[in-house]
Amino acid sequence: MMVKILPQLLICFWITLPFCFAEKTKERSARQRDAEFTDKYQPCMQGVPGVQGRDGNPGINGIPGTPGIPGRDGFKGEKGECVTERFDDPWKPNFKQCAWNSLNYGIDLGKIAECTFTKQRPDSALRVLFSGSLRLKCKTACCQRWYFTFNGAECTGPLPIESIIYLDQGSPELNSTINIHRTSTVEGLCDGIQAGLVDVGIWVGTCADYPRGDASTGWNSVSRVIIEELPK
Template identity: 30%
Template sequence: MEIQNGKTKLLGTSCNLRTIGYKYQSQHNLFQENDVGQLASITITKKRSDTVLKLSYSSSIRTQGALAATRWYFQIDGQECRKPTPIDIGMWQETADNTHVPAVLTGICESIAESGAALAAGQHTVTVRIGQMLSIHVADAISGWHTASILEVQEMCPQY
């Protein structure tokens, strides 16, 4: 890295360590009782092919049901991130308690392609989904119970 005009710059690239594009969506008092399916969606136009997407979703979540689990995860254009890793969180419930907890699902996605090719510039749809965790029984789930649910997508220069 080098400092150029007061900004940090990655050597060998024209990409500064900053956000290139940003989209934000917030919904309050969203009470979603989906156990499987889409919770939120946003479309972003990625300006460059040498950038990554930083994805964040925060909400109140609940999994209810004895010996059951729920998985919250991101998809881009209908596919999960492959590089560096899928972005997900899971919640296991051993008893039938009805506990709602705050949760933040966040991560970086470089590629959804099996080949690991960079996510191309252009329009992409980012969705937050809910569903089965491994081979565990799907729980009775709730997202966004009496709180704000926030979905953010940032196009950023890779920081490596």
């Protein structure tokens, strides 16, 4: 009887054995998935932060880079001015004034007044000015001339410094002459005068080709001569 039952048991064993392995495989796969899920999504407790590390040693210089592309030339600049340095002494003002109160000088020919000036440079010019009252009267046409001299000679650089007054005849009907005193000036620049003392004079004389009249200078007013040295 046992002999008959044994083959039946073997058949049953071989039939149920695959199902047993399949169940164990399924069970093992489920446990593996649960473990992976737990490792992936279940948070762990954070540990104590470690000690901060030290800074590393400075690195060595890198390899030099290649030269850059040369730049373009800039725009051409404007032409500069040529400046010549001068080492001459700085110019110092040099001037003088001589003044007279009521000269009342009635001469028709000769020197009226003089003012002495010290000229400092040989290559400078002198500016001269006379300001005062001038008058000329006559019964017929006449002309008088007021002019400057330098050490007794008139200016030649470039021309004399002068002023004139011309008067036509008076009024025969009234048997009188015109007698007007007006403040006038004689002014100009003179070159070519040497350095040192210069006697600057104001004179009165006649005009060419005209008769002399009755001249008056500095009547009832202040007259003055101003002299100034100027650079050329």
